[in-house]
Structures are given as structure tokens and as C-alpha cells.
Amino acid sequence: MAAATPLLKDELDIVIPTIRNLDFLEMWRPFFQPYHLIIVQDGDPSKTIKVPEGFDYELYNRNDINRILGPKASCISFKDSACRCFGYMVSKKKYIYTIDDDCFVAKDPSGKDINALEQHIKNLLCPSTPHFFNTLYDPYRDGADFVRGYPFSMREGAPTAVSHGLWLNIPDYDAPTQLVKPHERNTRYVDAVMTIPKGTLFPMCGMNLAFDRDLIGPAMYFGLMGDGQPIGRYDDMWAGWCTKVICDHLGLGIKTGLPYIWHSKASNPFVNLKKEYNGIFWQEEIIPFFQTATLPKECTTVQQCYLELSKQVKEKLSKIDPYFTKLGDAMVTWIEAWDELNPTGDNLAKLSIADGPAKTKK
Amino acid sequence: MAAATPLLKDELDIVIPTIRNLDFLEMWRPFFQPYHLIIVQDGDPSKTIKVPEGFDYELYNRNDINRILGPKASCISFKDSACRCFGYMVSKKKYIYTIDDDCFVAKDPSGKDINALEQHIKNLLCPSTPHFFNTLYDPYRDGADFVRGYPFSMREGAPTAVSHGLWLNIPDYDAPTQLVKPHERNTRYVDAVMTIPKGTLFPMCGMNLAFDRDLIGPAMYFGLMGDGQPIGRYDDMWAGWCTKVICDHLGLGIKTGLPYIWHSKASNPFVNLKKEYNGIFWQEEIIPFFQTATLPKECTTVQQCYLELSKQVKEKLSKIDPYFTKLGDAMVTWIEAWDELNPTGDNLAKLSIADGPAKTKK
Numbered sequence: 001m002a003a004a005t006p007l008l009k010d011e012l013d014i015v016i017p018t019i020r021n022l023d024f025l026e027m028w029r030p031f032f033q034p035y036h037l038i039i040v041q042d043g044d045p046s047k048t049i050k051v052p053e054g055f056d057y058e059l060y061n062r063n064d065i066n067r068i069l070g071p072k073a074s075c076i077s078f079k080d081s082a083c084r085c086f087g088y089m090v091s092k093k094k095y096i097y098t099i100d101d102d103c104f105v106a107k108d109p110s111g112k113d114i115n116a117l118e119q120h121i122k123n124l125l126c127p128s129t130p131h132f133f134n135t136l137y138d139p140y141r142d143g144a145d146f147v148r149g150y151p152f153s154m155r156e157g158a159p160t161a162v163s164h165g166l167w168l169n170i171p172d173y174d175a176p177t178q179l180v181k182p183h184e185r186n187t188r189y190v191d192a193v194m195t196i197p198k199g200t201l202f203p204m205c206g207m208n209l210a211f212d213r214d215l216i217g218p219a220m221y222f223g224l225m226g227d228g229q230p231i232g233r234y235d236d237m238w239a240g241w242c243t244k245v246i247c248d249h250l251g252l253g254i255k256t257g258l259p260y261i262w263h264s265k266a267s268n269p270f271v272n273l274k275k276e277y278n279g280i281f282w283q284e285e286i287i288p289f290f291q292t293a294t295l296p297k298e299c300t301t302v303q304q305c306y307l308e309l310s311k312q313v314k315e316k317l318s319k320i321d322p323y324f325t326k327l328g329d330a331m332v333t334w335i336e337a338w339d340e341l342n343p344t345g346d347n348l349a350k351l352s353i354a355d356g357p358a359k360t361k362k
Numbered sequence: 363m364a365a366a367t368p369l370l371k372d373e374l375d376i377v378i379p380t381i382r383n384l385d386f387l388e389m390w391r392p393f394f395q396p397y398h399l400i401i402v403q404d405g406d407p408s409k410t411i412k413v414p415e416g417f418d419y420e421l422y423n424r425n426d427i428n429r430i431l432g433p434k435a436s437c438i439s440f441k442d443s444a445c446r447c448f449g450y451m452v453s454k455k456k457y458i459y460t461i462d463d464d465c466f467v468a469k470d471p472s473g474k475d476i477n478a479l480e481q482h483i484k485n486l487l488c489p490s491t492p493h494f495f496n497t498l499y500d501p502y503r504d505g506a507d508f509v510r511g512y513p514f515s516m517r518e519g520a521p522t523a524v525s526h527g528l529w530l531n532i533p534d535y536d537a538p539t540q541l542v543k544p545h546e547r548n549t550r551y552v553d554a555v556m557t558i559p560k561g562t563l564f565p566m567c568g569m570n571l572a573f574d575r576d577l578i579g580p581a582m583y584f585g586l587m588g589d590g591q592p593i594g595r596y597d598d599m600w601a602g603w604c605t606k607v608i609c610d611h612l613g614l615g616i617k618t619g620l621p622y623i624w625h626s627k628a629s630n631p632f633v634n635l636k637k638e639y640n641g642i643f644w645q646e647e648i649i650p651f652f653q654t655a656t657l658p659k660e661c662t663t664v665q666q667c668y669l670e671l672s673k674q675v676k677e678k679l680s681k682i683d684p685y686f687t688k689l690g691d692a693m694v695t696w697i698e699a700w701d702e703l704n705p706t707g708d709n710l711a712k713l714s715i716a717d718g719p720a721k722t723k724k
Contacts, residue, residue, distance in 0.1 A: 109471070132649070133564035135526065135618050136533060136548065143550060145543065148536040149565030149599040151649050152642065164497065171498060174510040181507065186498065188505060190554045197562035202495035203511030237511040256497050280514065287494065287513050 006034040007121045012095040014117070015087035019043045021050040024101045029054070031105070031115045035097075038087040040065075043079055060086060072340070075333040080226025082235030084206065085334075088213065088220050089341050095124060096217070097210040099261065106168045106262040109189050119193075119259035120163045120210035127157025128195040128253020138193040138255070161216040161252040162243060165208035166190075167263040172205045174233075174280070175273035178266060193257040198248045201290055204240025208261045211243075215252055217342075218302040219243045221334045224327050225275075231323070232275030237283070238327075241290040246305040249295040278321070285320055289313075303335050310335075368396040369483045374457040376479070377449035381405045383412040386463045391416070393467070393477045397459075400449040402427075405441055422448060434702070437695040442588025444597030446568065447696075450575065450582050451703050457486060458579070459572040461623065468530045468624040471551050481621035482525045482572035485555055489519025490615020492560040500555040500617070523578040523614040524605060527570035528552075529625040534567045536595075536642070537635035540628060555619040560610050563652055566602020570623045573605075577614055579704075580664040581605045583696045586689050587637075593685070594637030599645070600689075603652040608667040611657040640683070647682055651675075665697050672697075 014032055016022065017040045025032060029052070037057035041049050045061035065086050066073045076086045081100065088096055097117055106114045126140040132154050139146045139155070146155050171186040196202050211220060219242050222235035247254055293312055299305040314328030376394055378384065379402045387394060391414070399419035403411050407423035427448050428435045438448045443462065450458055459479055468476045488502040494516050501508045501517070508517050533548040558564050573582060581604050584597035609616055655674055661667040676690035 133558055133562050133618075135528060135564060135567070137552060143546065143548070145533070145535060145539055145546065147565050148534045148539075148567065148595070148638075149602070149645070150536075151645050152538075153646050166497060171507070172510045173507060174512075176514075177507055177510075184505065184507065186505070188553055190499060190552060191550055192552045192554060196495055197559050199561045200495050200559035202497060203509050205497070205510065233510070240511070256495075276510075283511065283513050284515050 013091040013093045015098040017081040017084035018101045040087045072337040075330040077225045078227040082222035082225040085222040100207045103261040106260040116259035123163035128160045130198040130253045158253040162254040163210040164256040165259045170263040170266045175269045178269035206236030219246045231278045234279040375453040375455045377460040379443040379446035380463045402449045434699040437692040439587045440589040444584035444587040447584040462569045465623040468622040478621035485525035485617045490522045490557040492615045520615040524616040525572040526618040527621045532625040532628045537631045540631035568598030581608045593640045596641040
């Protein structure tokens, strides 16, 4: 390992949702070991998850979540990787990187291991350009700039709230596409980082994702999925839609592109289809809803924006399915729980949470 | 050369504005020779432009433009590469590719010569995705698809009207950036084609550009630049802003990315600054104007959209400078000239243009 201090070493947590031993961390050791991990154990809490030696982590299982959040634990999904957002909530750091446990270190075209986390940090630490498109991609990258015709007043850019990384090998396809193209692999390394323009929605994947908790954390709710819910595999999509609308409203940027991770294993398309099929119908109405959603000027914090969105969700999406009423309520619970665990000057006095994580290892 | 017939051989014209002998075509011979060229000679019409042997071309100088358009020739710029749009107007083909004479064949990372025209044709012949962002770039490319969360109802895409290619070596920078970074070269080959989302403007460069004349031709007016005008080097930008607003209104797509050409020579930044400086100020108001411009539903053809835009330009931009009144008028003249040279069933009867180009060589 390099002698230099890793970027943002004390300002970033890595959040990993899992149901198995975290052997995948071995490959990430050179890049992740300096950082603190927050492991959210999904499924049976009596199972022991093994974490390779030498990592600094805290681990929460369902019992911990229930104990820490009490009745508000209802907003955290069970038996779905949506549970990862609990990790965002208990973190005390400014930045989060979240990664799935079937994601490994990818190689760039020169054969060098890609330090995904380092690239995400670079993405987050330099501005985005949501208000005008730069044809040479990220103008802040070495060797690039704003092209002719890019308005000078917009070259300061916007603060970057989210860095969305991509995947080599198994692409993030839905069940129907998996079924139709079982052998398709992503082998194209696109050497670009770009801002998703204001007003444009995108499918945000939670597999390889980093964000600035201070700027956008409370919008990163992964919804109600999995056990007891009529839908799965839309947790990150839900977070992405809400996050994009709020970033657009607050003048924040979202980047996508580099870094790539190596996604090792396609999930079962039949199981996925069962989880997804409601989402496949519903998104045809949900996406137009988010495309036209507007937030009032009075909403100046992420929490205010998110609560306003929750109202609009209940008002406008409940006609699709009663699930959206429940989801709208859970969005409110999520914000209440977030504020409880993340007291600001205003609400610090009210707070008295004494519970720490179940297991902490340094 | 391959024995196979080149794509769209009889449906595409290559438009080249120039003031010098076209030696640069030698390098393009394997790719361009099967196609018809329209050469628009800028500057002194008495000068003879040499075209390498074996190319099929027609050439227009200023005298030809004046003769063919009569008083309407006033809408075609002189002493500025904006004059190229005359070539779009006299073409009778469905597709146009336009390229600058200081652009050469680039190599891909494997060292292979890039057939820029072939990639543009591929871009134009498959749909765009302006309504939702696909994180794996062009979903219609081999080895790619729509990612999870992309609404199925939007997967048909939109017809592609424009393909905007990029440049290796000398990037397309404005004069201030050229002055600040005289040695910066673009060496990053980004292996991607993507759609510019609906509602987002971009800086369209005319150096390496293809479009579907039937879909968007009349919007590709390169404005009043150069001789006698207070501005230069904004010809393609102007066309890009108008084109994007009209494509968004009509449900058409614009792609950017591949193919790259090799841009050989940076133009003089001091000369450029003189041409650009008004544009640098003005674009700060022009861009918000185009960002908020809307066209009424009744505008269903490119011509109708363009005439409506010309009105809005005169109404809203003339306060910046009287130039915009003149430009708005020229936009109308351009459409009149376009319709005269491109009669549809409706206006075929009115037409009696007998003039051909000055020199045609087969």
C-alpha cells in the first residue's frame, strides 16, 4: 500500500449489506482496509457473518435495527438489500460508499486494478455540470476542459452529491433482459465521468455508489422492499428517482461513469422476475410522476424536500396500489428516524439514544 | 476498399466549407470516395480550389451562391465557415455529413483508422433515447442494452436527427481556454455514443457533424457570421441551440460521442478572441433564452418551428444587440430559400430554379 494517507480516510464509511461471509473483502483489502465499514446483515440475525481479519467495522443485524429504531424500524426493509440504507443513517461520516458483496476489483484497459473508491472520491470532490452539457465529458478531469460554447457563468458547476459507478462483466439488467440475453457481458470500458443533466432521470444502481451524506443523505432511502412487500429490486431505483428530483431542486449534481467494479454473478432471472414484475408495470406511471414532480421554493433542506415528496407520492401514486400509501408513510418514518440518529443543533436536546452497534471491531 | 457497397452511398452528401486546396481528402479517400461531395468555397471566388482526382463533387463559390439565391443570398455568411449551410440547402440527399478541412482520420486505441462517416451513419440509423438516461450509454450498440429500471415503454426510443462527433488532438476550445492552455491535447478516447437528454442544451461543433436533412435540415442554419457581422465562431453553436430546441419539441434525438476525427491544427487564439468576444458575452443571455424557449403545439414541421423561433429571437434577444433583429430576419430568409430549393408537393409548382452548381465533376 502507498504510504500516503488514503483520501478522506476519516470522513467516509463503506456500507455493505450482506447475508454471507465477507470473503469478497480480501480482494478489496488494499483499497478498503484504511476505511471504516458498516455492515448491515440481512436475514436471519442468529447467523454469524465472518469478516476477514484486519478490517475496522461495525455490524448491525435485524435485532440491532429493531433495538435502535424501535417502532421506526418498520421503515427498514428486511430480506432485501434495501436494508443497506440503515447503514447510511447510523454513519456519522460525511461520505458513504456502498458496494454489493458480489462486486470485485475490475481492471482498466491497461490491466491495472481499479481503485473504485478513490475514483468515487474524486468524483464527489469536484463539481458537477447539471445545467449545460459538456461534450468532452467531465471538464474538471485532467486533460479536459469546457468546450467552446460552454457559458462561462456556468463553469463553476454545482456541488456533487452522488457518484454512480458502473459494472464490467455482468451488466445490471432487469429480469426480462437477463432472460433474453443470458450470456451478455459488459466488456466496454468507457473512460468517462459525466453529469446527468438537470431535469433528466436515470436508473440509479446501488451496487457501486457513493454520495455526500451531508448534501443528500436523507434522500437515500431505499424504500420498502422484500419481506412482506409486493416489490423488490427497485430499492435503488426509488432512491435514485427521489434523489435526482431533490438534487435538481437544490442545485446539486449527480455524476455517472467511472469507476467500474467487476460484477461477478448474475442473480437468478426467475427469482428476479418475481420480485420485479410489479415494478415493471408501476414504473410506467412512477417515472412520469417523478419527471413532472416539482418542489416548492420553501423546501430548502433535503428533509423538507423528502417530506414534500412523500406527500406527493401518497397523493398521486396511491391510485396505482395501496402499497404507495404505506411507502409514503415509511418515507416520513425514515426522515424521523434519520433526524433522531443525526441530531442537529436544533434537535440535539430532544435526543437520548444510547444504543451503539452490536459488534464493533477495530 | 471493401467490396461491400458503402452505407447510404446514394443518400448522403459530404459538405465541406473551405478556402484552400482539399489535399486533406487524400487521407479520407478510402472512406469518402464513394460519396458525393458538396464543396462550399469561402472567400475570393476567383481562386481555384484543387480537389484531388477521383472524387465526385460539386463546388459552389460566392458567385454561385449569389446567382442561385439572388437577394436571399444575404442569409449565407461570407468569410466564415458558416457558409457551409448553403451546402445543406442545395443537397438533394436525405443525410449530410460535414467536416472541416483541417480534420484527419483518427485512430482507435487498437491503432485502426476510424471510419468516422460509417460511425455517424450507424448513429443516425438507430434510435436515440432523449427521455430517460441509460447509464450504459447507447443501448442499441452491440453488447449493450437498457439497464434495470429503464421503462419498457421508452425503449423504442426516438428517431435520431443529429450525430455529433468528437475530436482527438486539438480540442474544440474557445479563445480564452486556448490562451490559457495552449498545449492541451485531447488524448482520451471515450468509447461511447450517447443521447443528449431532452431539455438539455449542448455546444454543437460543426467540425465533425452528421444529420438527417429530412428530419431536421431546415434548422441547421449556421447564422450570420464573419464578414460584416459582429460575431464569428458561433455559427455551429447557433445551429445547435436552435436544433436542440426543435428536436426536443418534435420528439427527435441528438447523439454525441463517437466517432472521433483527428483535429490537426489549433486556430489562432488571438484571431478567435476577436471573433468570439461578443458571443462570449451574449451567450450568457442567449442560452437562458433557448433553455426556456417553448414552441406551440401547432408547430409540427421544422420550418414552422424555425419561423416561430425566429420571432422569439427578434422579440427577446434584440435587446442585447440590434444584430439579433438582423439574425431573426435572416432566419426567415433562410427558410424561404430552403423551401425554394427544396420544393415539396405544395410548393413545387411555384418553383423555377434552373441554376446548377458552377463546377461538377464525376
